[in-house]
Amino acid sequence: MTSAVATGWEAVIGIECHVQLRTASKMFCGCSTDFQAAPPNSHTCPVCLGLPGALPVINEAAVRHVLAAGMAIGGRLLPITRWDRKNYFYPDLPKGYQISQYDLPLVLGGSLTFETSEGPVTIAITRAHLEEDTARLVHRRLEDGRDVSLVDYNRSGTPLMEIVTDPVVRTAEQARRYAEELRLLLVTIGASEAALENGQMRVEANISLRRPGTEAFGTRVEVKNMNSFRSVERAVAFEIERQAKALDAGEPLIQETRGWDDDRGLTYRMRIKESSDDYRYFPEPDLPPLHVDASWLEAVRAAMPELPAARRARYAELGIPAADAVTIVADAGATALLDAALAAGPSLAPRKVANWVVGEYLRLAKGEAGATAVAGVSGAELAALVTMVEAGELSGTNAKEVFARHAAEGRPVAAIVAEAGFRQVNDTDALRTAIAEILAANPAAVADVRAGKGQAIGFLTGQVMKATRGQANAALVGQLLREALEQA
Amino acid sequence: MASLTRADVEHVAHLARLGLSADEVTRMETDLDLILTMFAVLDELDTDGIAPTAQTIEVESILRADLPRPSLSQEEALANAPEQSGGYVVVPAILGDGA
Numbered sequence: 001m002t003s004a005v006a007t008g009w010e011a012v013i014g015i016e017c018h019v020q021l022r023t024a025s026k027m028f029c030g031c032s033t034d035f036q037a038a039p040p041n042s043h044t045c046p047v048c049l050g051l052p053g054a055l056p057v058i059n060e061a062a063v064r065h066v067l068a069a070g071m072a073i074g075g076r077l078l079p080i081t082r083w084d085r086k087n088y089f090y091p092d093l094p095k096g097y098q099i100s101q102y103d104l105p106l107v108l109g110g111s112l113t114f115e116t117s118e119g120p121v122t123i124a125i126t127r128a129h130l131e132e133d134t135a136r137l138v139h140r141r142l143e144d145g146r147d148v149s150l151v152d153y154n155r156s157g158t159p160l161m162e163i164v165t166d167p168v169v170r171t172a173e174q175a176r177r178y179a180e181e182l183r184l185l186l187v188t189i190g191a192s193e194a195a196l197e198n199g200q201m202r203v204e205a206n207i208s209l210r211r212p213g214t215e216a217f218g219t220r221v222e223v224k225n226m227n228s229f230r231s232v233e234r235a236v237a238f239e240i241e242r243q244a245k246a247l248d249a250g251e252p253l254i255q256e257t258r259g260w261d262d263d264r265g266l267t268y269r270m271r272i273k274e275s276s277d278d279y280r281y282f283p284e285p286d287l288p289p290l291h292v293d294a295s296w297l298e299a300v301r302a303a304m305p306e307l308p309a310a311r312r313a314r315y316a317e318l319g320i321p322a323a324d325a326v327t328i329v330a331d332a333g334a335t336a337l338l339d340a341a342l343a344a345g346p347s348l349a350p351r352k353v354a355n356w357v358v359g360e361y362l363r364l365a366k367g368e369a370g371a372t373a374v375a376g377v378s379g380a381e382l383a384a385l386v387t388m389v390e391a392g393e394l395s396g397t398n399a400k401e402v403f404a405r406h407a408a409e410g411r412p413v414a415a416i417v418a419e420a421g422f423r424q425v426n427d428t429d430a431l432r433t434a435i436a437e438i439l440a441a442n443p444a445a446v447a448d449v450r451a452g453k454g455q456a457i458g459f460l461t462g463q464v465m466k467a468t469r470g471q472a473n474a475a476l477v478g479q480l481l482r483e484a485l486e487q488a
Numbered sequence: 489m490a491s492l493t494r495a496d497v498e499h500v501a502h503l504a505r506l507g508l509s510a511d512e513v514t515r516m517e518t519d520l521d522l523i524l525t526m527f528a529v530l531d532e533l534d535t536d537g538i539a540p541t542a543q544t545i546e547v548e549s550i551l552r553a554d555l556p557r558p559s560l561s562q563e564e565a566l567a568n569a570p571e572q573s574g575g576y577v578v579v580p581a582i583l584g585d586g587a
Contacts, residue, residue: 023554030557040575041565045557049565061554082542089505091579137582142573150576153565271583278503283542291549 006244009209012217013169013236015123015178018202019161019192020133021065027132027159028056028099036198040152048132048157050094055286058083062159065191066106066130067292067300069161072185072307073125075110080291083284088277091151092134100162102281105129106292113309114181115326116173123178124166133158161191167206167217172237176229179203183229184308184330196227203232207239209247218243219253223267226260235260239267311335318342318350324358333374334362340379341386348386356386360403369408376410385413391426392473398422424473428480431464431472435484438463449485457481492521 023033029047046054070077084102107128113120135156137149163182169175183194183201194201203226208218223239226232239258246253258267306314308329315325315338328334338357342350361382364373385403388394394402394417402416409416417423425431438460439446448456457478464477497516501508508516559565562575571578 025554025556030552030555031559032556034556039562041577042562042575043559044565045559049560057550057552059554060551063551087503091577091582138576139581142578147581148573149579149582150573151579152576278499280503285543288543288545288547288550290551 006209006240008211009240009244009247010212010214011170011236011240012167012208012210013175014126014167014206015165015169015175016204016206017163017179017182018133018204019163019186019194020200021062021159021161022190022192023059023061023065023159025059026157027059027062027130028157029054031157033158035154038154040150040154043154044156048094049153050096050156056099056284058287058290059159062130063106063290063292064296064300065159065189066128066161067297068189068304069163069186069191070107070110070128071297071300071304072189073107073110073112073128073163075107075125075128077107077292077297078104079293080104080289081106082289083287084281085284086131086279086281088279090134091149092137092156094135094153094156098131098134099284099287100131100281101129112178112181112185114177115322116171116177118171118173121174121177123174124168126164126166128161128163131160131162132156133160167208169205172233172235172240175205175236176233179232180229180330181308187332188305188308190305196229196231199227205232205236205239207236207243208253209240209243218247219255221253221255221267222257224257224259224270227262231260231262234262234265235267238265242267315350315354320350320354324351324354327358327362328354331362331365333365333377334358337361337377337379337382341382342379344380345383345387348383348390352390353382353386356382356403360400361407364404364407372408373404374407377407378410381406381413388413388417388423393424393426394422395424421469421471423471425468425471426473426476428476431468431477431480432484434464434467434472435477435481438467439484446485457485492517492524 020033025031026033026048029045031043031045031048033043035043047056067077081101082104083099085097086100086102087097089096105127108126110125110128111122112125113122115121133155135151135153137151139147139149141147165178169178179196179201183196186192186194186201192200196203202224204222204224205226206220206222208220210216210218221239221243223235226235238260243253254272256272257270259270260267311329312322312325315328316322320328328338334357338350338354341353341357342348345353361374361377365371367373382403385394385399385406389396389399398417398420399422402413402420402422405411405416406413442460442463445456445459449460460481461474461477464481465472465474468477494513494517497508497513497520500520501513501516566572566575566577569577
């Protein structure tokens with residue numbers, strides 16, 4: 001899907017993603033991050049409540065995740081980084097400042113390349129840094145009629161990575177694809193669960209328009225509250241159109257933050273930036289600088305799994321169509337299944353195995369039954385199944401049914417085939433013997449065939465199929481039967 | 489060195505959420521200007537060849553393992569809250585969102 005193009009304008013889009021890192025404890029204290037289903041304010045301590053005298057200590061795993069992310073995007077990992085205080089007042093920020101990174105972030109530069117309907121696109125990444133998440137605010141009317149905000153500090157101090165692109169994104173589709181590829185990368189390296197729908201990954205787009213060929217930036221609008229990839233694309237497309245219409249009508253744009261309303265399909269004003277933010281960053285005195293030494297980087301590198309881009313390239317080299325490779329790599333289960341099946345069946349054509357993964361595994365996994373439909377799937381069994389199909393031992397229709405049963409139940413393919421009686425008998429000698437017996441036992445029918453009564457062939461074929469309990473390859477039986485009748 | 493203006497004082501007071509009276513702003517204008525003048529003495533030092541320093545303590549790279557530890561109880565966490573409801577801290581209605 002390509003977004004509607006605002007004619008005469010070029011969109012200049014920078015994307016900022018905040019990603020909750022996958023750690024057991026918070027960024028600067030030992031409070032557990034497992035608070036999704038917990039009562040409010042049950043996962044806090046003096047550090048993440050900002051009580052006087054509490055001192056932060058950096059969580060090693062959070063730093064490691066950002067280093068891995070930096071490596072995965074090909075960024076520069078700074079040998080010395082530092083934390084800074086970003087000062088502002090808000091009820092979700094108990095200390096009155098957020099510990100963040102200002103001029104010495106963990107990662108500088110990098111890029112992400114992905115496919116779009118207009119071909120491959122590479123987006124330059126400006127930086128990635130580590131900071132702490134804020135508390136969660138809930139807006140509610142109390143019983144006494146007062147409108148208030150409620151604060152839950154469970155999320156306060158959760159490790160958060162901010163990753164920002166250069167203003168080089170040009171279309172709504174690129175914005176969505178960038179976010180999808182970033183999520184895939186972060187999930188692959190285990191840095192985050194990065195689910196948009198529950199706020200583990202929050203995507204914001206800074207959008208402005210300018211005349212093509214010009215350099216200066218137009219008035220920038222920040223769009224947030226997009227909690228699905230589809231929303232990212234729709235929101236950016238809407239905002240490009242909205243700005244183009246305003247500019248075409250000669251209406252000035254205002255630098256503001258707008259929220260995306262998914263139900264109404266539009267952006268709405270959240271707040272106007274009256275002046276440039278003044279956060280008075282200064283080095284965090286409670287945290288010493290951090291040296292990222294070569295041995296640490298080497299350990300991170302050694303633990304790095306195969307990245308999505310490398311995976312797609314490997315599949316392409318194996319002759320798997322690009323579209324299938326993109327589909328498979330986007331799904332961790334499909335990737336694991338394909339790799340396991342190829343390992344178990346090295347002589348199989350990867351293209352054919354991939355076809356099963358895309359056509360059957362993903363169809364079941366994304367069907368109504370969801371994960372339970374593929375809970376028992378095994379790569380070795382898929383390899384066994386494809387081997388049987390390729391050898392002509394199983395019809396395509398039966399094979400699909402066998403796969404569905406195996407995927408759901410986890411039982412071996414061979415057992416399901418034997419039980420259901422799906423195995424096609426292709427053993428020519430065995431079939432010839434069976435045919436000879438049938439012909440000997442039915443001289444009348446044989447005479448009918450000789451007399452030109454064609455339907456008798458059908459009767460004899462049926463008898464052979466019956467004798468082989470339906471497992472004979474019907475096409476082969478027909479062929480062998482005609483040969484036997486001609487010879488007799 | 490350019491001296492502090494009244495607008496500077498008002499801006500800093502706003503950022504710190506300090507409600508200063510006109511008299512207090514006038515007094516701060518003088519006081520803060522004196523403080524800045526004192527600190528400006530440091531600018532006379534020749535710091536060429538000295539790397540920017542953000543920390544004077546000699547430790548570096550203090551990290552902790554990613555191991556969860558017990559938190560405060562909800563009751564303890566809310567003990568100092570001016571108002572609470574259903575386990576939440578109650579604050580005046582906030583529109584929009586933070587920075």
